[in-house]
Amino acid sequence: MIRIRVEPAPIDVAAEMALAEAGEAGAVATFTGLVRADDGVETLELEHYPGATQAALHALAEQAMGRWGLHAATVVHRVGPMRAGERIVFVAAAAAHRAAALDACAYLIDRLKTDAPFWKREVRAGVATWVEARQGDEAAAARWSI
């Protein structure tokens, strides 16, 4: 079971967890990304490529399902404006055992960072700046290459 959602509504982790745990899996690993407030960011705006975003996330989830034999994969990404401290992304991987769940969860968030068409704009003191891509993200995604 693959669940992909890209929407402006706040992410309900409890509801997503309940869905991820609903199957026959013995292990569920999750990742939650939050809007960091430590460098003066007041709001974060997330732009995406409608249609292509969902397809890219679905393709990643399918790869994870096949590679780790998952029972379920969930990717929920918020778009639009959000405030510091709010959830921006939630990933869950449900598998028979913990190693597959943990690895698949890390794979999904690492590859999402480099493969899914989202762009962040930070607003500090009323001034908006587009976030630059980080070299470290490419390296983190590359470690999953077979």
Next chain:
Amino acid sequence: MELLYFAWVRETVGLGHQQVTPPDHVATVADLLDWLAADSDAHRAAFADRARLRAAVDQQFLPLDASVAGAREVAIFPPVTGG
């Protein structure tokens, strides 16, 4: 063909999307960028540093030397920063 722009590329071009009919010599994404930049200061500014641009042809993420032959939709954008 429909062109889509995202993030600062969209802001610099001043458009989110536009419909164009490129001439026959436009074979790749890079050719398309050259053609668009030729008579638009905004496009020239947005496409000046090719190392900062990424592209999708019919929603497939491809390098700038990819073919645009027969493409219905070409998107131009900066490296992604989600998650």
